[in-house]
């Protein structure tokens with residue numbers, strides 16, 4: 014069936030502002046391009062400013078690079094304020110995407126790396142969402158938060174003890190944030206991707222173990238970045254106006270498999 018023009022209009026983000034953390038590579042850079050292609054102005058946040066500048070040049074639209082460490086509360090406040098100063102308004106959409114992995118089994122995991130995983134993947138989502146939501150509430154403005162979780166936060170996964178636990182925390186935070194913020198017209202949902210080749214995992218995915226894992230995914234492949242376009246546009250736009258607290262898995266059926 015051919016979609017009606019109204020269906021396309023629902024995904025139009027013209028005039029909206031989206032702030033994406035972890036935009037210097039992988040999924041975050043792709044989310045920024047997708048939201049920009051739908052008409053949004055984008056704030057590109059990460060530590061590697063040269064990468065963000067390159068992406069802003071590639072997008073060739075309204076894109077503001079913001080050097081920011083998401084584990085640092087002061088940097089978060091400064092990053093959001095810098096975006097406001099640059100464009101004269103708060104973002105309408107926050108994508109909490111920055112994340113790191115620690116491919117270490119539970120018995121071998123070290124305290125410093127475990128702390129880094131939780132600070133980047135979990136605490137940053139807490140701090141970013143809180144800083145953003147307070148600004149929206151003070152301004153009397155509705156907002157949308159999209160947290161990037163993982164199927165590792167849902168299914169048991171060997172060799173990534175802290176990563177999997179941090180993503181389970183993101184899922185639960187998404188639900189509690191949704192519960193507390195709905196009265197302020199702030200919607201909070203999460204995407205739980207399966208395997209997509211990026212800097213975080215390409216070493217593993219190219220290994221014999223990684224290739225064997227991909228064969229066990231019901232759709233027999235890793236995700237293409239384009240596979241995420243529909244869900245990011247759905248959650249960012251008014252097309253999901255009555256969705257909050259939802260966790261959307263995009264994994265080629267991986268969670269359906271018990272292997």
Ligand SMILES: NC(=O)c1ccc[n+]([C@@H]2O[C@H](COP(=O)([O-])OP(=O)(O)OC[C@H]3O[C@@H](n4cnc5c(N)ncnc54)[C@H](OP(=O)(O)O)[C@@H]3O)[C@@H](O)[C@H]2O)c1
Nearest residue numbers: 035037038039040060061082083111112163208209211213
């Ligand atoms: N790829 C997958 O298969 C997969 C599956 C499920 C979930 N995810 C999630 O998707 C998200 C994006 O990961 P990716 O796969 O695209 O990996 P990636 O290419 O390694 O990207 C990670 C991003 O996070 C940023 N980042 C890391 N630490 C940061 C910090 N302290 N402050 C600010 N930014 C920081 C990095 O930028 P800088 O280094 O420049 O700061 C980079 O832009 C992560 O949350 C990941 O857990 C990925």
